Amino acid sequence: MKTTNDNSSDFFGNPVSIYTGQQAIEDGLLVEVTETAREAGFNWPVALTAEVWADIQAIPASQSHQDVSGRLWDVLSMLFFAIRRHKDAQRIDYSIIMHVGRKTNYFLTAEITLWNTDGAPMMVIKKRTV
Numbered sequence: 670m671k672t673t674n675d676n677s678s679d680f681f682g683n684p685v686s687i688y689t690g691q692q693a694i695e696d697g698l699l700v701e702v703t704e705t706a707r708e709a710g711f712n713w714p715v716a717l718t719a720e721v722w723a724d725i726q727a728i729p730a731s732q733s734h735q736d737v738s739g740r741l742w743d744v745l746s747m748l749f750f751a752i753r754r755h756k757d758a759q760r761i762d763y764s765i766i767m768h769v770g771r772k773t774n775y776f777l778t779a780e781i782t783l784w785n786t787d788g789a790p791m792m793v794i795k796k797r798t799v
Contacts (some may be wrong), residue, residue: 702741703716713751717795738788761778780792
C-alpha cells in the first residue's frame with residue numbers, strides 16, 4: 670500500500686501565525702464549557718461560539734421550565750452520542766431540539782481545532798446554517 674504525506678507544511682511551509690482556541694476564549698469569540706463537558710464524558714477542552722452560547726441563554730418565555738445548564742447539557746450530551754456514532758470524523762454535524770425564537774430544531778457542527786500553540790486539540794461547537 671502506498672501512503673502519502675498529508676503534512677500541509679510540506680506544501681505551504683510553516684504557519685506565519687496561529688490563532689488558537691485559547692486566544693479566541695480570551696478574546697470573547699468562544700465560551701469555554703470544559704468543566705460541564707468533562708461531566709458529559711469529554712476528555713478535551715470544549716468551547717462554544719458566542720452565538721451558540723447566546724442562544725442557549727435565550728430561553729423563550731414559553732419554555733420557562735428550561736434552564737441554561739440543562740440546555741448546555743443537551744448540546745454536549747447529544748454531541749457525545751454523535752461522536753460515538755462517527756468516531757473517526759474531524760467534523761460532526763448534529764441537531765437538537767432547542768427552542769430559539771420561533772425555531773425548534775437547532776443545527777450544530779462540532780470541529781476539532783487547536784487549543785494552544787503546543788498542538789493540543791479542543792472541540793469547538795458552532796451553529797450550522799441549513
